[in-house]
Amino acid sequence: MQAARFHSFGGPEVLRLDEVAWPWPQGDEVLIRVHASSVNGTDLGMRRGDLPGFVVRRPFTVGLDVAGEVVGLGPGVTALELGDRVYSLLGHGGGGAAEYVKVRQARVARAPVSVSPAEAAAVPLAGLTALQALRAGAGLHLRRGARVLVNGAAGGIGAFGVQLARHYGASVTATARPEKHDFVRGLGAEEVLDPAELDPAELDLGRAAGRWDVIFDTPPALDFARVRGALAPGGVFVSTRPFPTSPASAWATLGGPGPRFSGVQTKERAQDLALLARLIDGGALRVPLDRTFALAQIAQAHRYAEGRGVRGKVVVTLD
Known part of the structure; x- marks a missing residue:
């Protein structure tokens, strides 16, 4: 499968698409086919290598949050089913800007049904x-x-x-x-x-x-x-x-x-993601999506996100 990674610190040009091994869920992990992943300030800082206290093991797959579909279940999964549309905060291990990612079920919630996958992917870390x-x-x-x-x-x-x-x-x-x-x-x-x-x-x-x-x-x-x-x-x-x-x-x-x-130290809590989904579907929150890019445009997405004109969130989509 393809994943957007950097092998050295630097500007957006260090990002590239690599062929990597497929993940497979174990224990209480779910396998998500990724539809979209957002670009966060933490992504930018990790790629540049300028976040103090962060240890970034390279090559590193960018993308700290995702929206997608559950396509695999570990034997310990009890809260989700195959075919569920979900979203998740992955944490500082990244991995969202890839075709598939595995995540522990405690970090995953059903995505809001009233928005697109690109909008759902804009929510986890920022929301x-x-x-x-x-x-x-x-x-x-x-x-x-x-x-x-x-x-x-x-x-x-x-x-x-x-x-x-x-x-x-x-x-x-x-x-x-x-x-x-x-x-x-x-x-x-x-x-x-x-x-x-x-x-x-x-x-x-x-x-x-x-x-x-x-x-x-x-x-x-x-x-x-x-x-x-x-x-x-x-x-x-x-x-x-x-x-x-x-x-x-x-x-x-x-x-x-x-x-x-x-x-604040953001926690990957499924309960809080579920609350945000209810607020979005109830009309109390709208998702501030600025612009989307294809996965092949990951460098352009990072370059745009580093600019001063962004209003809300930048998202990378996978079709």
Whole structure:
């Protein structure tokens, strides 16, 4: 079968299609015939070799999430059947940009029925990150009426974050480049700021003091210590970076009562994927799909995803 892999770190040109051995499910694994796989920021960083703390064994098959059809079952599988249309977050082992992939059933859920396979493939990593950040990290489902800032709202995680925050009854301020403001307003943001307005050097804490109950920093680009004053007492700064990176931010997390830091480490949970599918099929979430590419265009897909014009998600399809 064919798989999109890189053998050395570098730009999109290091990606190529290789013939590799077929996987076969064992234990509680399912074999998925892949219909689509999305391109995430983590894919890009792993290919470039610039993600600290990540050990990437090469050759590496890119693609951290997939949508497809179950075509094989290990003897321990109890929750899925042959022919089920499913989607999954594979984790940092990758493997999604290939014709087939095997996955443990705990990472797999039935895909939303109201969207295409390409749209379903856009959901797992970005949708799970946003859901787990806002529910487990910020407890937003228990803060109805909260004021939320989503930084980086035009990206995949941010686009789901805006919609989920609105679903949980929050008022949403978002940041995006000016040319993407209409896109972000279409997701439900009531106010959209240029990211430059959140530069800590420019942020007027006198004006913004206590303005938000939750700040969701999706790029991640903000420093907790420097924007902490923009949070209300009891507020939460949720970052897609699991731990504070500056000494000042690390110290601020130990500062006692007041705003706190929460770093999200996305979990491959079938229950959360099932919840996202219900929200999509119920109309509470729409999938922000920007553009699709064929598997043979994997290098072009990565190049496009690294550009500044992306609105939502980039997906690779397999026919």
